[in-house]
Amino acid sequence: MKTVFSPLHSRRHVKTELDGGLLIEPHEKPSRAETILARVKDQALGEVLEPEEFGLEPVRRVHTADYVAFLETCWQDWQAAGKPGEAIPAVWAGRGMRHRLPKDIDGRLGYYSFAAETSISDGTWEAARASANVALTAQKLVAGGERAAFALCRPPGHHAHADLFGGYCFFNNAAIVAQAFRDQGYGRVAVLDVDFHHGNGTQAIFYQCSDVLTLSLHGDPDLVFPHFLGFEDETGEGDGEGYNLNIVYPPNTPYSVWSQGLETACERIAAFQPDALVLALGVDTFEDDPISFFKLTSSDYLTLGERLARLGLPTVFTMEGGYDVDAIGVNAVNVMQGFDRAA
Numbered sequence: 394m395k396t397v398f399s400p401l402h403s404r405r406h407v408k409t410e411l412d413g414g415l416l417i418e419p420h421e422k423p424s425r426a427e428t429i430l431a432r433v434k435d436q437a438l439g440e441v442l443e444p445e446e447f448g449l450e451p452v453r454r455v456h457t458a459d460y461v462a463f464l465e466t467c468w469q470d471w472q473a474a475g476k477p478g479e480a481i482p483a484v485w486a487g488r489g490m491r492h493r494l495p496k497d498i499d500g501r502l503g504y505y506s507f508a509a510e511t512s513i514s515d516g517t518w519e520a521a522r523a524s525a526n527v528a529l530t531a532q533k534l535v536a537g538g539e540r541a542a543f544a545l546c547r548p549p550g551h552h553a554h555a556d557l558f559g560g561y562c563f564f565n566n567a568a569i570v571a572q573a574f575r576d577q578g579y580g581r582v583a584v585l586d587v588d589f590h591h592g593n594g595t596q597a598i599f600y601q602c603s604d605v606l607t608l609s610l611h612g613d614p615d616l617v618f619p620h621f622l623g624f625e626d627e628t629g630e631g632d633g634e635g636y637n638l639n640i641v642y643p644p645n646t647p648y649s650v651w652s653q654g655l656e657t658a659c660e661r662i663a664a665f666q667p668d669a670l671v672l673a674l675g676v677d678t679f680e681d682d683p684i685s686f687f688k689l690t691s692s693d694y695l696t697l698g699e700r701l702a703r704l705g706l707p708t709v710f711t712m713e714g715g716y717d718v719d720a721i722g723v724n725a726v727n728v729m730q731g732f733d734r735a736a
């Protein structure tokens with residue numbers, strides 16, 4: 394399987410993550426991508442390509458122009474306001490307040506985000522742009538005939554809404570890929586999110602769509618991020634009614650249970666008969682992940698890859714979460730190796 398990777402991911406190197414009342418070293422750190430890349434090469438998974446430049450058009454097919462413009466100048470605007478630290482949102486429109494865009498940078502940060510753990514600093518914009526180009530390059534490979542391709546994206550994307558950042562995400566790489574397939578004439582696309590956390594951004598972006606089926610297996614939002622979306626009664630709306638599936642699991646869920654949900658999702662995908670699959674791959678489902686609570690083992694990711702291959706669909710993998718950095722390379726590449734040997 395080919396991998397697409399950009400060294401520009403390292404332009405995202407924030408020093409802070411608000412967690413437990415402290416500013417900690419971010420879980421979403423550069424070594425995550427470097428560790429996966431090293432494993433790709435160590436395992437000779439396949440050719441590693443740098444991304445092509447697709448510009449902002451494909452990004453704006455999913456994200457609003459004002460949100461994209463905000464991200465482009467956010468760091469400069471924050472600095473121009475004389476702020477001493479990294480840009481962190483701290484004020485939001487609560488119940489009974491107004492969802493209108495203020496002029497002030499603190500107001501704009503709150504307007505365009507849903508969580509406070511995702512700091513912004515110099516280079517975040519460039520890294521997010523490169524991550525979207527990585528995903529679009531993988532999509533081009535699959536549209537060009539590759540059975541599957543691995544978009545080694547960093548920063549991740551599945552928590553980003555059309556005009557909201559959060560959960561370490563800015564551009565929704567999986568949604569951008571799904572929309573690119575649709576724009577190139579693929580009639581139906583499925584996006585399956587196997588990250589530990591609900592793919593709230595991806596769900597929201599396609600919630601009224603019947604041509605993009607969104608599915609996510611994740612930790613119970615009553616207990617974990619993103620807290621306010623991802624429940625099983627969210628099945629889509631309007632034309633999209635019936636085209637969103639959430640499968641929620643409790644703490645300590647092992648693969649033997651989680652894979653039953655995977656099976657349900659795969660059967661729903663098969664019934665949908667999509668022309669392509671986007672697999673939002675987080676490996677924070679791993680038993681030792683520091684911020685999650687499922688109990689998947691490294692060998693389970695081989696089994697996961699094999700199962701996905703049996704769907705028999707052109708597949709783009711977009712790298713999402715996974716925060717046990719020592720294990721992330723083996724776990725992510727196991728999915729690709731499992732897929733390749735069953736394809």
Ligand SMILES: NCCCNCCCCCS
Binds near residue numbers: 413675677684714
């Ligand atoms: N104390 C942990 C808070 C985590 N908040 C954001 C989680 C984002 C996961 C991205 S896959």
Ligand SMILES: [Mg+2]
Binds near residue numbers: 588591592611
């Ligand atoms: Mg998920």
Ligand SMILES: [Zn+2]
Binds near residue numbers: 588675677
């Ligand atoms: Zn996650």
